Amino acid sequence: MAKQDNNVTEEKKAAAPYHADSEIIIDVRFYPTGRVNTINQRPVNVDPQDWFDRLCKRFPTDYRALAGGRGTFRIPSDRFTSMMQENVG
Numbered sequence: 001m002a003k004q005d006n007n008v009t010e011e012k013k014a015a016a017p018y019h020a021d022s023e024i025i026i027d028v029r030f031y032p033t034g035r036v037n038t039i040n041q042r043p044v045n046v047d048p049q050d051w052f053d054r055l056c057k058r059f060p061t062d063y064r065a066l067a068g069g070r071g072t073f074r075i076p077s078d079r080f081t082s083m084m085q086e087n088v089g
Contacts (some may be wrong), residue, residue: 026073
């Protein structure tokens with residue numbers, strides 16, 4: 001049986017911090033009022049609530065609500081990359 005190399009360099013980890021098996025995972029935390037407190041993968045110039053609203057409109061079936069005022073988007077990486085390129089252009 002061949003030995004697997006399970007070593008992952010820090011450089012590879014840094015290149016895709018929330019990327020898992022061709023999905024981008026975006027974590028959301030909410031205030032008790034229901035407004036967005038934090039959300040990752042957000043462009044610097046976009047308000048957290050606005051970013052959440054954009055993602056909900058673009059990827060409504062990719063969002064899952066979780067307990068404790070949290071939620072996640074699990075977006076296929078190709079679709080997320082496409083959206084980000086459209087926003088840059």
